[in-house]
Amino acid sequence: MSMKLFFSCNSKDRHSVALLSQYKENVSTSLTTMCFFSQRLSSITPKWLQKFSQWTLHRLFHQRSNAFIYLHILLEGAVYAEFTYEVFGFCREMDTTLISLSVPYILLAIKTFFFYLCIKTDPGTVTKKKVAGQLHIYSYDRRLFHPGIICSTCQLVKPARSKHCRVCNRCVQRFDHHCVWVNNCIGAQNTRYFLLYLFSICAMACDIALLTVDMLLHVVLRTGLLGASYLDENGQRQPAGFLFVVQHLFLTFPRIVFMLGFLLFVFFLLAGYTMFHSFLAVVNQTSNEWYKSRGYVCQHCHPSTAADILCSPIPDHSKRYYYSRGVLRNLREIVFPPRLVQKKDN
Secondary structure (H helix, E strand, C coil): CHHHHHHHHHHHHHHHHHHHHHHHHHHHHHHHHHHHHHHHHHHHCCHHHHHHHHHHHHHHHCCCCCHHHHHHHHHHHHHHHHHHHHHHHHHHHCCCCHHHHHHHHHHHHHHHHHHHHHHHCCCCECCCCCHHHHCCCCCCCCCCCCCCCECCCCCCECCCCCEEECCCCEEECCCCEEECCCCEEECCCCHHHHHHHHHHHHHHHHHHHHHHHHHHHHHHHHHCHHHCEEECCCCCEEECCHHHHHHHHHHHCHHHHHHHHHHHHHHHHHHHHHHHHHHHHHHCCCHHHHHHHCCCCCCCCCCCCHHHHHHCCCCCCCCCCCCCCCHHHHHHHHHCCCCCCCCCCC
16 A cells, blocks of 8 residues: 555656746747747847836836826826817717716816815825834734744834835835835825725726717717718629728727827726726735735846746745725725824823
């Protein structure tokens, strides 16, 4: 019996070693291929362009910058200018009520309010005056967060669920992520505003898209495009299909159709992102904790090699939602984040 067990274990070991060797070869091949293409690309790219692109990427994503705030306002202004200049007038001609047409502007005001709060609200910076109280807000799970860890930059003990943001150069309580669109960290004190900002911008994009689709459908029905026909290359009459209608609308209303495509892209992209953050709020988890619990790390901040990938342990998912206290209490913590209790001096 022991001999059979011995040979069985040896067989499994040989199988594991073979798989590990094959994985090493695949990783090595992938890294070699990436290095080859990067070297070829760098050899034909001028040095000044390489330095400029590196400086630009570092400036945009690893330093605080208002560039994405201005880009956000520019794109939003372009959408509303097109909606007001063309879609609004066409909708009025088609007897769309003023109440329906005023909803996008109401949503714009609501979104701007939460957008401003995301930018200006302190996310929960860990300071010398606050750190003593912040240490007692959350307990250490001793898996992702351990007691006694000192931030090498801030020289302060890191409270549980906090993280040092390299962009803002500060430790943030209940750190979620750094959002370049608001040029601020998302932490304990402004997560609620960030969620409401996401919901409002999704509603805004969806409402404008629905009004635009309604306007285009009215155009199709009034002009009789669905029953139209055209002559093909052989001179034979063909009924107008869906692609013909879309092509006709694009040639007739190019800016409106382009705006509609942009709004649909933004809506579905942000809807998925909003659902992800809503899920995190329900289970009381941050983006930082979600990534760390799965063994994901930022390759810019923590570059890894093939050896690190092979030697890294499998993440433990048994206590993934350590800080979850039930859906209602989790949502209440988002809406009313725990604050420091200031002790009164006798």
